[in-house]
Structures are given as C-alpha cells and as structure tokens.
Amino acid sequence: MRTRLTAWSIAATAMFLIVFGVVTYALLLRVLQRRMDASLVETALSFEHALRVERATDTRPLEDIIAEETAELPFTDAPLIVFREKGEIVAAPKHSEIVQRLQQIASRGRGFVTLDPGTDDAMRVFTGPITVDGRMFLVVVARRLDDQTEFLEAIRAVLFIGIPIWIAIAGALGYWLVRKTLQPVLEMSEEAAAIGASDLTRRIPVRHAEDELGHLAVTFNALLERVRAVLVQQRRFMADASHELRTPLAIVRGEAEVALSKRERSAGELRESLEVIEQESRLLSSVIDDLFLLARADAGQAVLAPTTFYLDELITEVVRSQRTLAAKKSIGIASSLAPETTIHADERLVRRMLMNLIDNAVKYTPEGGRVEVALCPRDDAFVITIANSGPPIADDVRAHIFERFYRGNPSAGEGAGLGLPIAQSIAELHGGRIDVSNEDGNVFRVVLGSSS
Numbered sequence: 001m002r003t004r005l006t007a008w009s010i011a012a013t014a015m016f017l018i019v020f021g022v023v024t025y026a027l028l029l030r031v032l033q034r035r036m037d038a039s040l041v042e043t044a045l046s047f048e049h050a051l052r053v054e055r056a057t058d059t060r061p062l063e064d065i066i067a068e069e070t071a072e073l074p075f076t077d078a079p080l081i082v083f084r085e086k087g088e089i090v091a092a093p094k095h096s097e098i099v100q101r102l103q104q105i106a107s108r109g110r111g112f113v114t115l116d117p118g119t120d121d122a123m124r125v126f127t128g129p130i131t132v133d134g135r136m137f138l139v140v141v142a143r144r145l146d147d148q149t150e151f152l153e154a155i156r157a158v159l160f161i162g163i164p165i166w167i168a169i170a171g172a173l174g175y176w177l178v179r180k181t182l183q184p185v186l187e188m189s190e191e192a193a194a195i196g197a198s199d200l201t202r203r204i205p206v207r208h209a210e211d212e213l214g215h216l217a218v219t220f221n222a223l224l225e226r227v228r229a230v231l232v233q234q235r236r237f238m239a240d241a242s243h244e245l246r247t248p249l250a251i252v253r254g255e256a257e258v259a260l261s262k263r264e265r266s267a268g269e270l271r272e273s274l275e276v277i278e279q280e281s282r283l284l285s286s287v288i289d290d291l292f293l294l295a296r297a298d299a300g301q302a303v304l305a306p307t308t309f310y311l312d313e314l315i316t317e318v319v320r321s322q323r324t325l326a327a328k329k330s331i332g333i334a335s336s337l338a339p340e341t342t343i344h345a346d347e348r349l350v351r352r353m354l355m356n357l358i359d360n361a362v363k364y365t366p367e368g369g370r371v372e373v374a375l376c377p378r379d380d381a382f383v384i385t386i387a388n389s390g391p392p393i394a395d396d397v398r399a400h401i402f403e404r405f406y407r408g409n410p411s412a413g414e415g416a417g418l419g420l421p422i423a424q425s426i427a428e429l430h431g432g433r434i435d436v437s438n439e440d441g442n443v444f445r446v447v448l449g450s451s452s
Helices: 002-057 062-071 099-108 146-194 212-261 267-298 311-327 347-363 419-429
Strands: 080-084 089-091 111-115 123-132 135-144 307-310 332-337 342-345 370-378 381-388 433-437 442-449
Touching: 002 062, 002 080, 002 123, 002 135, 002 146, 062 080, 062 089, 080 099, 099 111, 099 123, 099 135, 146 212, 212 267, 307 311, 311 332, 311 347, 311 370, 311 381, 342 347, 347 370, 347 381, 347 419, 347 442, 419 433, 419 442
Parallel strands: 332 370
Antiparallel strands: 080 089, 080 135, 111 123, 123 135, 307 342, 370 381, 381 442, 433 442
C-alpha cells in the first residue's frame, strides 16, 4: 500500500509540475511576443511622428526627409524600410542583407510575421501604413529575437532540469509521509492480529482519539468489546443450556435404568416411571422449542404469520387461563382493557408473550397478592401493562431479567429462565419493546404497534 500511495503521489506531482511548466512557458512566450509586437508598433509610430515634425519645418522633398530619418535611426538590431504603396523602396538601411526578404513580406500585406523561427537568425517583422503630408507609405520594422530566444532557452533548461529534481524530492518526501502516516495502521494491524478468541480483553492503544486513526482505534475497541460480550453471553448460554438439558436427561435416563434394572416390576411402578419420563420429556421439548425460537430470532429468521385480531379478547383468554394457577396462591387477577382494539400481528406469538409475562407476574407475587392487567391505545400503538404487588425487583436483578437462563429468585418455582427473554424477543419481532419499573410493586409495560 505504501508503494501504491507513493507512486500515486509521484504521478500526481509529476503531472502537476509538467502541466505547470508547459502552461508557464506558453504564457511567458505569449507575453514576450506581445511585448515585442508592441515595441515594433511603437517604433513605427515614433518614426511616423518624427517625419511629421520634420516635415513641418523642412521644405525638401518628402522622400529625402524619409531617407534621412531612416539613416539616423539608432536601432541597429531593428532595420526599418519604407515603401510606396506600389512596393517601391523609398528608404532602407545600408548594407542590410534582408531588404529583399522584407520587401517580399511587405508585398504580402499588413501585420506581424516571424522570419526563420527557431533559428539563430529569427526575426519578428511588423508591416503597417503611415501617413505623412497626406501621402501613405508602408513601413516595415524588424527586430532580431536573439535575446528572447536565449531567455526562453534558459527557461526551458530550468524546467527540464528542475522538474525531474522536484519530482524526485516530492517522491522521497511522499514516501516518508506515507510511511509515517501508515505506521500507526501497521501497528494497529499487528495488535489486532495478536488478539485471539481466548484473550479478548486486549485492546488497541489509542494515541490521538481526536484524529481519524484514533477514531478507528476507538471504534475497533468498541467492536472488540461487543464481540467479547457476545462470546461471554454465548458461552454462558451454552453452559446454561447444557445444564438445563442435562438435568431432565439425567432423570429420564435414571428412570429408564431403574425400570430396566429389574426383570419384573409392577404395572404401577412402570407407570410411575413412564409418567416421570413423559413429564421430563415435555420439559425438554419446551426448552428446546424456546431455544429454537430465540436462535431464529437472533439470526433474523423468525417467520411471522400476522393476522388481524382483537387484542383485548386475546388478553382476556390468557388472564382466564391463569386464574386457576393464581387461585392456588389466593392471588386476584384484574383486567382493565380498552374494548374492540384490533391489531395486526402474529396471534400465536403475542399469546405466548402475554402468557409468559402474566405467568411470571403470578409466580413472583406472594400469597394474597394482586395482579392487574391493563390495555390502552396510544397514538399508533397499544400499551399493555402487567403489574403485581410483589416485592420490588432489585436494580441489579432488573438489569439481567431479560437475559437467557437468568433467574433472580430460583426458589420461586420451576423454569429455565427463558420466559422473559422470549417475551422480549417476540415484542422486538413486532417492532415493540418491554420496559420494567418499580411502581408500588413491579410493572412490565409492553408497547406494540397497531400494525406490527
């Protein structure tokens, strides 16, 4: 990666310097040419002005005045030739070798021309009209480009030598910067590679939390913490699941071994063993179904079968089914339900959620206590409240009651500790939630959308 970034840096720098050099050279050439052209035009205008001034005080023929003024010009590198409109030479510098070529240029028309461009004899030529004493002449002004050519050659030499040097310097500097910038990434990679599943307590050191790499390290550490928490929960889940399955299996195996240990057993003894086996098998089947439901919910593969039904009628049925269990502990169950509340949800799963919550409320309510179930609509949702008069749930217990296989009070009765986690998963599958609070007892509040 360092090599690629350095190569891209060198390529970008080289492209920029080359484009900058070409553009700079072109602009410089254009500026010099404009200055040269302006100088030639200025020479022609100055010559015209000198003729007019001289003509105002001199009565000699105009051609003699032009010849004299041409001979007196101080520009040795800028020959000036004057032609009549028909192309006849009026005045030209002595011993000039380019008069004939300039005469040919004058015959072509007015404007600027460069003679022998790119050579040591290159010249810039301007042809334009001048008017003196009402007569029109063509003046041709030429100037050698030696100085301009030497200056441009020096600029080209600087560019051809300087650009490669700057590219080399930029490449070395870019490699150093890339290496220095990626060094923390390499160190983070090595630290991450050294972290194994057995040592998820290690973290990547964060040097500067305010920059991008620091933010990446913080995010990666947070990810490691979540992975660690998931693995811890998974290991505990597997241990608890093994424990919950081991006990019924041990009982079933023990009863089967006892039943088979004697060749002859009475029908009553065999029936008693089979009843125990059947009861434990039901418990095993229930735990396995619960685990399967939770596993599918975790994987996002739970399949809902939503229908439209009356939620108040479903709650009434669940409350009625729990009255027998509540009566054994002299617990009263009261309900306050908004009538004709229809909801679009999976009726079977919602029934199971309510059954788990109300059964949990009855189980943890002391004898002679009371359980109250309420249903009321709120905006586009329904709120189901299940409150009991039992002792308030401790804060450290309330923080874990929705964890799988967690039982805050194991002596309260049988159960694998999956009822509340399943209820929470069912609520979440329907886009809802379950909250717990202590308000004159314990209150479980379920929020479900009207179209879950």
